[in-house]
Amino acid sequence: MRKEPIRMPLTVFLLSALILVMAACNILFPANYLSGTLTKSDVNGKTAYVKVVARGEGYTAAPLYFTTAVFSEGSASFSITYVKADVYTVWIFIDANDTAAGDETSLPDSGDYGTDGGRDIDMSSDQTVEVGESEWILFL
Numbered sequence: 001m002r003k004e005p006i007r008m009p010l011t012v013f014l015l016s017a018l019i020l021v022m023a024a025c026n027i028l029f030p031a032n033y034l035s036g037t038l039t040k041s042d043v044n045g046k047t048a049y050v051k052v053v054a055r056g057e058g059y060t061a062a063p064l065y066f067t068t069a070v071f072s073e074g075s076a077s078f079s080i081t082y083v084k085a086d087v088y089t090v091w092i093f094i095d096a097n098d099t100a101a102g103d104e105t106s107l108p109d110s111g112d113y114g115t116d117g118g119r120d121i122d123m124s125s126d127q128t129v130e131v132g133e134s135e136w137i138l139f140l
Contacts, residue, residue, distance in 0.1 A: 031082040034090075034121070036129035038069065038076045040113060040136050043094050048076050049106050051091045052083065055120060059091040059107065066104040074133075089118035090129060094136070112139045 038048050052065035065083055069076035071094070092115050093108035100106035108114050113136040121127050 031084055032123045033079065033081055033126040034065070034083050034123065034129065035079040035126075036077065036092075036131070038071070038078070038092065038094075038131045039074060039133050040071065040094060040131075041074045041133060043071045043096055043113070044073065046071050046094055046096055046098070047100070047102075048078070048092060048094045049100065049108075050078050050080070051104070052080065052088045052121075053091065053118070055087045055089050057089055057118075059093070059114070059118065063104050064088065083123045085124050087120060087122050090121050091115070091118045092129075092131060093139075108139045110139055113137065114139055 034052065036050070048069045048071065050067050050069065051059065051061075051063040053059075053061040053063055065080045065088075067078050067080050069078040094113040095106065095108070096113055097109070097111040099109055100112075115131055115135060116137050119129065121129065
């Protein structure tokens, strides 16, 4: 009695190959998750801008990673996925006067709230950023 060879359907083969490639990419280029909660009263409906820039760069630098979050009931949550392992500086501001461009080019101006300097963050693993009520300063 002759046994027939086991044949793997093409879709199973391609799916297996894709899984191996994705696993290799995560090993070669590890990426992590940056999340955070921002707390500030009296800014409900306002947008917070989160810019991740090269370590030591100022808030005007072009972001390497960027997201926004809208305040509701005194807080806003954000997340950025697939952040490459490295050390970055994170800048966050609240567009309190609704004058920001609405994209990654947005910058704070007079009447907005920001943090007192950027925060260096080591993204060798998942990280969380918390900005409390008392940490915001008014841009003049």
